[in-house]
Amino acid sequence: MIRFSLLAALLLFAAQSGRSDTLRLGLPLDCVPGESCFIQNFVDTDPGPDAVDFACGGLTYDGHKGTDFALVSRAAMVEGVTVRAAAPGVVRASRDGMADTGRDGTMPEDLDGRECGNGVVIDHGGGWESQYCHLKAGSVSVARGARVATGTPLGEVGYSGLTETPHLHLSLRKDGTVVDPFAPDGTRRCDPDARPGDTLWADPITYVPGGLIALGAAAGVPAYDAIKAGRAGRASLPADAPALVGWAYLFGARAGDVVEIVIEQPDGAIWHRHDIAFEKPFAQAFRASGKRRPADGWQVGEWTISARMIRDGAVISGADVAVTIRP
Numbered sequence: 001m002i003r004f005s006l007l008a009a010l011l012l013f014a015a016q017s018g019r020s021d022t023l024r025l026g027l028p029l030d031c032v033p034g035e036s037c038f039i040q041n042f043v044d045t046d047p048g049p050d051a052v053d054f055a056c057g058g059l060t061y062d063g064h065k066g067t068d069f070a071l072v073s074r075a076a077m078v079e080g081v082t083v084r085a086a087a088p089g090v091v092r093a094s095r096d097g098m099a100d101t102g103r104d105g106t107m108p109e110d111l112d113g114r115e116c117g118n119g120v121v122i123d124h125g126g127g128w129e130s131q132y133c134h135l136k137a138g139s140v141s142v143a144r145g146a147r148v149a150t151g152t153p154l155g156e157v158g159y160s161g162l163t164e165t166p167h168l169h170l171s172l173r174k175d176g177t178v179v180d181p182f183a184p185d186g187t188r189r190c191d192p193d194a195r196p197g198d199t200l201w202a203d204p205i206t207y208v209p210g211g212l213i214a215l216g217a218a219a220g221v222p223a224y225d226a227i228k229a230g231r232a233g234r235a236s237l238p239a240d241a242p243a244l245v246g247w248a249y250l251f252g253a254r255a256g257d258v259v260e261i262v263i264e265q266p267d268g269a270i271w272h273r274h275d276i277a278f279e280k281p282f283a284q285a286f287r288a289s290g291k292r293r294p295a296d297g298w299q300v301g302e303w304t305i306s307a308r309m310i311r312d313g314a315v316i317s318g319a320d321v322a323v324t325i326r327p
Contacts, residue, residue: 023128024202025086025181026150028170029069029157033205036076038213040167040251040283041068043180045188054183055192057209058281059252065178066131066171070251071157072213073230077166080139081157083132085148086170089124096140100159100166116169117161120154127176133169134161165228165284172200182207210252210309211317213284217305218245221288228284236324239298244325245290246272246305250317253282258310261289266301266325298325 031037042053044064053060071077077100096118099106116133118140123129136158142148159166172179181200183189189198192207199205216222216233219241226232227249237244246261255278263272274289303325308318 022184023087023124023172023200025130025172025200026084026202027205028084028086028130028132029168030082030084031069031071033069034208037069037071037081038208038211038251039067039205040070040165041066042182043067043178045180045183045186052188054180054188055207055209056188056190057192057207057252058254059209061283066133066169067181068167068169069157070165070167074159074166074228075230077136077157077159080136083120083135083154083157083168085122085150085152085154086130086172087122087124087128088149089122089129089147091120091142091144091146091148092123092129093119093121094140094143095119096135096138096155098137098160100137102159103162103164106161111162115162117163118155118158119161122148127174129173131169131171131173133171134158134163134167136160208252209316210250210254210257210311212248212250212307212309212319214249215305215307215319215321216247216249217303217321217323218247218288219243221245221290222247224286227286233321234323236326238326239300241293241298241325243290243292244272244298244303244323245288246307247286247288248307248309249284249286250309251284253278253285253309254311255280256311259287260306260308260310261287262304262306263290264304264306266299266303271303300325300327 041060041064044051044060046052051060051062098117118135119133121131135155139156157168184200222232246263257278259276261274265271272291276287302322306320308315
């Protein structure tokens with residue numbers, strides 16, 4: 001039994017040592033995937049004009065060469081989310097000084113050749129390097145030649161360069177060729193559940209095919225900018241509020257997906273329900289639904305806003321939030 005266990009261990013080591021020139025990656029930013037951040041885009045595995053991620057899903061776009069860790073709001077970016085080295089190495093290049101104005105707020109000539117925005121490139125040896133893009137202006141804390149360990153702070157997640165949302169773009173390369181850390185052997189797996197050795201992550205990261213980013217209540221349909229900024233939700237509303245609206249902010253929507261928004265009164269009765277279907281895919285979007293104040297006024301107390309994202313008849317994401325109607 002001992003010999004068998006030793007043989008099994010040696011065989012496992014041999015299988016892994018077939019990838020001895022690979023890396024083990026730590027999470028490159030201080031967040032909890034699925035809670036305070038989510039993966040908006042993976043590496044595009046399709047060599048043609050289509051875009052397909054490693055799990056045969058649509059969380060990518062044509063030619064995308066990295067993994068995008070998105071924050072849930074701009075408020076989170078302002079508060080500060082540290083970007084960390086995913087593996088040990090030596091800083092090969094760094095840049096700071098580009099404003100956190102994203103694609104729409106930056107002159108095209110200022111983006112030419114600097115699409116990454118503020119960023120860091122780390123040489124890990126053996127032909128491996130990682131690149132960290134869109135860091136916050138003034139946050140880059142390492143310079144060329146610095147030696148870093150896994151977890152060394154590099155800066156903070158920002159909104160610099162060619163980007164539409166605050167996020168960290170992590171690109172991994174071996175001898176100049178892009179490597180998907182979720183499928184380092186280049187094989188597209190339509191089963192997103194990783195097995196040991198399938199990925200380069202030291203701790204597995206669950207593939208989430210889309211879902212809710214945030215959910216809230218308001219006295220009317222909020223502005224999309226307010227939702228993205230993290231300023232749209234209300235914990236309470238006055239008794240003279242003209243309406244009660246539930247809104248859902250989500251990512252990875254596909255054509256045919258349905259968002260169900262339900263508003264429940266303090267007495268537990270369903271006051272409003274609305275199913276909203278997507279006719280085309282969206283990287284990010286929001287949907288809202290509600291009703292005007294009843295003729296006899298609001299029930300005072302705690303109301304519940306619920307939202308579910310439904311794909312092919314199955315719920316892939318759901319949440320609820322409370323809002324109090326004050327007397």
